[in-house]
Amino acid sequence: MGTWDTGPFDNDSAADWCGALHDADPALRPELVRHALTVTAETTGYLDDHEACAAVAAAAIVASTLPGGTPITSHYAPAFLTEGGTIAFSEDFAPLAVRALTRVVGENSEWFDLWTEDGADSPDEAFAAIADLRKVLLPATVDKDQQALPL
Numbered sequence: 001m002g003t004w005d006t007g008p009f010d011n012d013s014a015a016d017w018c019g020a021l022h023d024a025d026p027a028l029r030p031e032l033v034r035h036a037l038t039v040t041a042e043t044t045g046y047l048d049d050h051e052a053c054a055a056v057a058a059a060a061i062v063a064s065t066l067p068g069g070t071p072i073t074s075h076y077a078p079a080f081l082t083e084g085g086t087i088a089f090s091e092d093f094a095p096l097a098v099r100a101l102t103r104v105v106g107e108n109s110e111w112f113d114l115w116t117e118d119g120a121d122s123p124d125e126a127f128a129a130i131a132d133l134r135k136v137l138l139p140a141t142v143d144k145d146q147q148a149l150p151l
Contacts, residue, residue, distance in 0.1 A: 001025060003121075006122050006125040006126040006127055006128075006129050007060075008056045008057050008059070008060035008073060008129060009057055009060065009074040009076040009077045010074070010076065011053050011084055011109060012049040012053075013049060013052075013053035013054060014053040014054060014056065014057040014076065016042065017053070017054040017057055017058075018057055018076060018077050018078045020032070021033070021039050021061075022078035022079050022080055023079045025124075026080075028089065029087050029103040029148070030087055030089060030090075030093075030131050033058045033062065033087065033089070034059060035060065035099040036051070036054040036057070036058040036092065037055050037096045037097055037099075038100075039047055039054075039084060040054070040055035040100040041055075042094060042104050043097035043103060043109050045108065046108045046109075046110065047103060047104070047109040047110060047111065048110055049110035049111050049114060051083065052103075052104045052109055052111035053111065055097075055101070055103075055104060055129070056100075056101065056111075056129075056130065056133075058097065058100070058105060059078070059097035059098075059100055059101050059137065060077075060118055060133055061077075061078075061081065061087065062073070062089065062093045062097045062137065062139070063094075063097065063133045063136040063137050064081070065067050065086065065087070065088075065089055066094065066136050066137065066140050066141075067136075068135070068136045068139075069136045070132075070136075073074070074149075075144075080117040083121040087119075091140070094137045094138075094140035094141050095137075095140075095141040097133070097137050098130075098134060098137050098141055099136060100110055101130055101133060101137070102117065104130065105112065105127065105130055105139075115127065
């Protein structure tokens with residue numbers, strides 16, 4: 001993993017995925033985000049770091065659109081977002097993002113393995129970044145009748 005910091009966009013895989021999202025037809029962007037989240041959430045075998053990093057970036061983008069979400073400012077995020085653009089997401093994106101993040105920090109995840117191996121720089125900060133995203137996304141997994149949406 002070519003990583004230079006602990007944020008959701010601070011690695012080669014996320015930056016590459018963000019570049020592809022930026023270059024995509026705006027009408028297709030929500031489905032590209034959904035795809036990144038779904039691939040990770042539904043992986044049953046060993047989760048490759050590239051998919052995990054794309055899902056973390058996608059989850060950060062979804063979280064940025066929710067109350068309490070952090071605006072996208074990273075130079076490695078899709079430029080259209082840092083320039084004031086947006087993506088509209090349906091309400092099923094937040095639960096999907098939570099499922100993907102849960103998979104990223106779970107067993108059989110290269111992302112998890114790389115951050116927990118001896119010598120990894122700032123693993124606590126990397127896990128805190130995921131926890132911060134989950135804090136924003138989790139309230140959006142409750143519907144208007146206060147019943148939890150399926151995760």
